[in-house]
Amino acid sequence: MIGTGRVWKLGDHVDTDAILPAKHLTTADPKVLATHCLEDTLPHFAAAVAVGDLLVAGENFGCGSSREHAPIALQAAGVSCVVAASFARIFYRNAINIGLAVLVCPAAARRAETGHTLEVDLASGTVANRTLGERYASEPYPPFLVELIAAGGLVPFTRQRLASSGFGGRRAAPNSPGRTEP
Amino acid sequence: MSQTLAEKLLGSHALVDGRPTAAEAGRSVRAGAILEVSVDRVLANDVTAPVAIREFAKLGVDSVFDREAVVLVADHFTPNKDIASAEQCATVRRFAAEQGLPHFYDVGRNGIEHVLLPELGLVSPGSVVVGADSHACTYGALGAFATGVGSTDVAVAMATGAAWMRVPESLRVEFEGRPARWVGGKDLVLFLIGRIGVDGARYQAIEFAGPAIDALPMSARFTMANMAIEAGAKVGLFAVDDVTAAYLAATGSCAKPAALRPDPNATYVERWTIDASALEPQIALPHSPGNVLPVRAAGHIPIDQVVIGSCTNGRLDDLRTAAEILRGRRVDAHVRCIVLPGSQRVMLEATREGLVEVFLEAGAAIGPPTCGPCLGGHMGVLASGERAVSTTNRNFRGRMGDPRSEVYLAGPAVAAASAVAGCIVSPEEVAA
Numbered sequence: 170m171i172g173t174g175r176v177w178k179l180g181d182h183v184d185t186d187a188i189l190p191a192k193h194l195t196t197a198d199p200k201v202l203a204t205h206c207l208e209d210t211l212p213h214f215a216a217a218v219a220v221g222d223l224l225v226a227g228e229n230f231g232c233g234s235s236r237e238h239a240p241i242a243l244q245a246a247g248v249s250c251v252v253a254a255s256f257a258r259i260f261y262r263n264a265i266n267i268g269l270a271v272l273v274c275p276a277a278a279r280r281a282e283t284g285h286t287l288e289v290d291l292a293s294g295t296v297a298n299r300t301l302g303e304r305y306a307s308e309p310y311p312p313f314l315v316e317l318i319a320a321g322g323l324v325p326f327t328r329q330r331l332a333s334s335g336f337g338g339r340r341a342a343p344n345s346p347g348r349t350e351p
Numbered sequence: 352m353s354q355t356l357a358e359k360l361l362g363s364h365a366l367v368d369g370r371p372t373a374a375e376a377g378r379s380v381r382a383g384a385i386l387e388v389s390v391d392r393v394l395a396n397d398v399t400a401p402v403a404i405r406e407f408a409k410l411g412v413d414s415v416f417d418r419e420a421v422v423l424v425a426d427h428f429t430p431n432k433d434i435a436s437a438e439q440c441a442t443v444r445r446f447a448a449e450q451g452l453p454h455f456y457d458v459g460r461n462g463i464e465h466v467l468l469p470e471l472g473l474v475s476p477g478s479v480v481v482g483a484d485s486h487a488c489t490y491g492a493l494g495a496f497a498t499g500v501g502s503t504d505v506a507v508a509m510a511t512g513a514a515w516m517r518v519p520e521s522l523r524v525e526f527e528g529r530p531a532r533w534v535g536g537k538d539l540v541l542f543l544i545g546r547i548g549v550d551g552a553r554y555q556a557i558e559f560a561g562p563a564i565d566a567l568p569m570s571a572r573f574t575m576a577n578m579a580i581e582a583g584a585k586v587g588l589f590a591v592d593d594v595t596a597a598y599l600a601a602t603g604s605c606a607k608p609a610a611l612r613p614d615p616n617a618t619y620v621e622r623w624t625i626d627a628s629a630l631e632p633q634i635a636l637p638h639s640p641g642n643v644l645p646v647r648a649a650g651h652i653p654i655d656q657v658v659i660g661s662c663t664n665g666r667l668d669d670l671r672t673a674a675e676i677l678r679g680r681r682v683d684a685h686v687r688c689i690v691l692p693g694s695q696r697v698m699l700e701a702t703r704e705g706l707v708e709v710f711l712e713a714g715a716a717i718g719p720p721t722c723g724p725c726l727g728g729h730m731g732v733l734a735s736g737e738r739a740v741s742t743t744n745r746n747f748r749g750r751m752g753d754p755r756s757e758v759y760l761a762g763p764a765v766a767a768a769s770a771v772a773g774c775i776v777s778p779e780e781v782a783a
Binding site: 313328 | 369385398399401402405406409410411412427428432433435436439482483484485487499500501502503504506507510511515517549550553554580583585639726727728745747748749750754
């Protein structure tokens, strides 16, 4: 899958309170969350972001809270991919789990600026900065994540596995009394 | 084959095709592997559970994998702060009833989740816990591999009893010496985050060890494990020792746990040794938990509010420390001091010990157990330009309210002393 979009550039340690302030956690509606995305950091972002735009950030993007509302808000706002020098781990797994593309690519993150055009090839992990005429290789995903991403996220991945009975050993019978702690 | 605590804990829970692996296979698990692991507890709260419930409904299963394993706590915006949060709690309450979940904790029987679960004996050493709350790493204090995940992970874990995990590399931090008076777990962990940075342990497990750690009570261990995420860690782990065993015995719900220690030749990405006896009380300045100084170096900055509570410092020992300073003193006339005991039980014990009376006589406000002010939800939201000293865990811009407000993170002694002084002070400036 190849996507091309405009860059919104952010710095290091962008936390999930900045991506989606906690005062908006009283709803889980993606459309509403999208309207508050990055509102204190880039106040015009939610109104101006176009479908397919990319976020490019420095180190430790998405640090802080585990709120899935943060990647949900970015995805619902139309962000196609987040490219960063590094990610905080909960944000990273949340994004992959919900099917929001995330790439670790320090060189692309260092060079891109707001308004540049980036082309991202998720299959090869190549990031091309069209504005600068540069190409970079992102950090490859481990094989398990390739599978998870190919399935479209953790919910479709799990549905497939449940259908092929991959979890037989762990599931208690429906309505059975709970297992006791070992 | 030598293993770190993280490798042991995840290795012992490894699944292949949804079934447990042989013990020998678990003992060969090393950092960097991606495993599917069985989970012993799955946790979510009134903010993260509604999203998890929505995703659970898409999985095509009727019931959770084990009703005893799922714990839902209404703690973030409770008692319901507005209609929208009331609706979220109603969603969680309905799901708990439909699924017949015995571990749903509502207002009046609840606490802040990470104070509540250990005190109810719901976390066992050696277990694996996933929680849709980043501070789920708190239970590492009990020798559990406990980590924060998102709502979709929780949905899948509720359905299958499993989660995918990358086995983290480990960072070993040894604290030596005996901490001075007024230096507690919060000061030790703030100092560490100040040294290694907010991504100093990103994707890693922190193993806390050393003579100063061996001597720490469980309350301080919980505080330290709780803030491992503030250095980017997946979990903050403590070995299981006599202090752990005594705590579990007091909760009355667990047999004596097996000792759990890392192997002597386990591999660490980095080792730190910190002399705890040389540390003064610490404070994290706005707007990062890594922006840490000794309190005395921060200067006497005037403040508007003090919050004492949270999953970091809302336990009985924390309230005792605050009360030691507030007893017979008054909160400064320009400061709102808000004390939120971490659970119903902590509130009851604080009442029986006379701590609540100390706080009320000092001019502090007491509220129910809630995460409220920590994330700018309710019960102490800051106005533009206001400054708070808080025993919570994050001081990101806008975390407790207006983006132009400021949060200074400290332990309960510094918070209480600053409430009395009306500005940031070290405890010894107020109390002997």
